[in-house]
Amino acid sequence: MESYIQISKINDFIFCPRSVYLHTIYDNFHKKSYQRTPQIAGTIAHESIDTGAYSSRKRYLMGKEVYSDELSLCGKIDIYDLQTKTLIERKRKVVKIYDGYKYQLYAQMACMREMGFEIETLKIHSLSDNKSYILDMPNEEEWQKFIDIVERVNNFSVAEAKILADSKKCAQCIYQPLCHPL
Ligand code: SF4
Numbered sequence: 001m002e003s004y005i006q007i008s009k010i011n012d013f014i015f016c017p018r019s020v021y022l023h024t025i026y027d028n029f030h031k032k033s034y035q036r037t038p039q040i041a042g043t044i045a046h047e048s049i050d051t052g053a054y055s056s057r058k059r060y061l062m063g064k065e066v067y068s069d070e071l072s073l074c075g076k077i078d079i080y081d082l083q084t085k086t087l088i089e090r091k092r093k094v095v096k097i098y099d100g101y102k103y104q105l106y107a108q109m110a111c112m113r114e115m116g117f118e119i120e121t122l123k124i125h126s127l128s129d130n131k132s133y134i135l136d137m138p139n140e141e142e143w144q145k146f147i148d149i150v151e152r153v154n155n156f157s158v159a160e161a162k163i164l165a166d167s168k169k170c171a172q173c174i175y176q177p178l179c180h181p182l
Contacts, residue, residue: 004073005073007111009102011091013149015169017162018160018162018163019179022159026178060078060079060082061081063076065079074111078108087109087112087123089105089124090126091124091125097135100148104143105122105135119176122137128180
């Protein structure tokens with residue numbers, strides 16, 4: 001059976017390949033058993049989308065499951081505005097547009113396009129300060145970087161799952177309690 005990469009793992013992989021390994025192992029655990037406070041707040045922010053309760057307006061698609069056979073990707077979008085053809089990903093607090101955020105939206109876009117939707121705008125919305133950031137559409141070079149990352153996640157092996165030698169990064173990692181003592 002063909003396996004699909006969860007879109008959320010791309011972000012994890014960019015942060016630290018070992019976190020993909022932990023993500024996979026603990027996928028079946030109840031999240032409260034390991035999530036740290038900021039992560040739980042992020043989950044609560046997304047609960048309204050996952051349950052489809054955020055808005056009943058027909059203009060928006062929310063929490064839609066998407067997939068790409070071409071890239072072997074699957075996941076859920078946050079919001080798609082049918083009127084403006086905008087893909088929107090909400091984050092609890094955005095301090096910087098990380099590559100992981102961009103690639104998450106590129107992955108969603110690739111899936112949506114393969115499923116027949118037009119995408120004209122990519123937007124990240126920071127909930128805590130109500131700011132929105134419009135992303136440039138990827139040029140050829142940027143798109144190739146994204147494809148390379150997807151391939152690396154696809155070919156990822158446990159042998160790559162080393163502990164990072166960056167304790168600052170580890171201190172911010174949601175998987176740290178599962179990974180190693182600081
Ligand atoms: S705690 Fe550090 S080594 Fe472990 S998954 Fe997180 S970033 Fe990677």
